[in-house]
Amino acid sequence: MSEEEILLPELMEKAEGIYKENFPLETSFERAIFYSWGCNIGDCAFCYMSAQPKEKDPKETKRSKESILAELVLARNLGWDIGFITGGVGIYNPDEFEEMLKLIHTAFKEKVWISLGAIPRPILERYKPYIRGIVGSTETINPQLHKIICPSKPLEPYQKMFQEAKSLGIARAMTMILGMGETKEDLLYLKDFIEKYEINKIHIYSLKPRKGTPLERGKIPSKEEQAWWIAQLRIHFPKLDIQCGVWYDRLDRLSFLLHAGANNVSNFQATKLFGTKYAEELEREVHQAGRVFKGTLTKLPSIDWDAEVDVLDLDPKLKEKIKNKLNNEYLKRIRKNKEVNLLELSS
Ligand code: SF4
Secondary structure (H helix, E strand, C coil), X not given: CCHHHHHHHHHHHHHHHHHHHHCCCEEEEEXXXXXXXXXXXXXXXXXXXXXXXXXXXXXXXXXXXXXXXXXXXXXXXXXXEEEEEECCCCCCCHHHHHHHHHHHHHHHXXXXXXXXXXXXXXXXXXXXXXXXXXEECCCCCCXXXXXXXXXXXXXXXXXXXXXXHHHHCCEEEEEEEECCCCCHHHHHHHHHHHHHCCCCEEEEEEXXXXXXXXXXXXXXXCHHHHHHHHHHHHHHCCCCEEEEECCHHHHHHHHHHXXXXXXXXXXXXXXXXCCCHHHHHHHHHHHHCCCEEECCCCCCCCXXXXXXXXXXXXXXXXXXXXXXXXXHHHHHHHHXXXXXXXHHHHC
């Protein structure tokens, strides 16, 4: 057993103690809502948008308004948080996105985090009334490694955005994906960055190797590696909001990561897997960590979904489209999942 492996249990015990001093024993699911599947940058080494056909105009991958808003109505009623609204860079112009933000705010009834690339100050000012904070998709913080992983997405504009957001009183979050070549020494860079920009929240993901990307044969970091970063951050930043990304094929690490001091969980394909054995496993892992799971990924509340849309202050034609999406896509799939799950359980 390496020295690191011996030290991890102690580190986690300390981190969990700090978590308990600063947060209630609760965990939420945070849904990332995508507005497109293509990106004008499209060359980050880990990102599935980098593997989209180059001949396709990224703007043509834009998702419909009604699909996004239907998902927000669903999320609100299932008690999910919105990790952020995100998508490719350069898909919306600022006017279009401001309009979209107003609709999002109406449908979700709360402000949301947004991750849109580096946003200049005048645009931040316009978005401010509708947002809870901005997320800088920093991905990895070692400057040399960042240049290799994100050749066309430099860190500097994000650093400027964080400065501007700080002076405007807008909350700041960042992302870090483990498994792309970082070393434990990079913790120094990360700590400096969090301190300098007074980062309020961090998303700690583990690499999902994507076909067609330079990292398609990348090694998935172990749960111990992911826990090490979370525990270190919890110890150094007791009040930092730490969210852990856990894919459906790695759910058995979730309670471990919560013990290491993470607050909430994301990455789970919630609309696709609601009510399945995977969703049950996620909730079970949260309980195993001694946390209460806020919201649900397994129990569809019996509410009048059409009425939930009808009360929104939106154009009547848009409301009809939202209801159609909600009923004939999301709720239909969720109900089917639940039926299959019941059949599996009874067979
Ligand atoms: S800028 Fe963002 S969305 Fe675009 S390729 Fe890079 S990581 Fe993916």
